[in-house]
Amino acid sequence: MVFVVLITVWRKPGMSPEAFYDHYENVHMPLIRRLAGDKIPISHNRLYVTREGPDLKERMVQEAECGEGISYDAVAELIFEDEAHNLAYWQTLYAPETNGALTEDEYKFMDRSKLRIVAIKNKELMIRNDFFPGKDDVNKYGFLPHGKFN
Template sequence: MLLFARRRQDLSPAEFRDYYENHHMPLLRNLSGKVFPCSHERSYVVRDGPDFLAKVVLGEQADFEYDSMAILTWKDQRHFEATFALYGNEDVGKAIREDEAKFTEWGKAVIVA
């Protein structure tokens, strides 16, 4: 699965990355336990200057509304479904969503299988 996330615009790219890596990921691992994905690899769009424009090699600036891309893998469909069932859990899902709101604009997120 590919997950494209956009940072909250009041955060710098460095603040976004720091929060994602050092707060959100440990929280996800802790809350997910055995159903955490087999892998959750993240890459970040390089953004330069005071306007944080993407460092575009090919394409247009408008093509890069996201700030990170994560590649997630699971061992099978059951494992995948167990992970996403967490979002339906009242306490765990709420904790995840509240934390996501601290650093992302989920209205701009894109997830593809």
């Protein structure tokens, strides 16, 4: 059974959302890939909170709840093969031989004092009835993870 971790991330005070996104994707993620090596999660999905746009609230069903009171800037979902894989990943990232490289980078773009990491008990995926894994073209539902479905 997979092991899922959810992380909420706040950007460093004074940093723009664009700079936060750019650093996370173009500096932090390559660093994680390099440090983690073969311990990398099955997937590392990052979701960024949208706060701007003239029609943002009009696109939501309940516009009063559209991001109001949300203080974090990103949510990351990491999926591991199992709990042992999860533990090996974190031990690799923060091993003494990395010389604190990951932590040092985190302070460059996130408010690390607010960082929250939590294990998720169950992960359930709802897929529309007209989607058939392995039969449908991957472009039909590009947002879905294609390949192995359990």
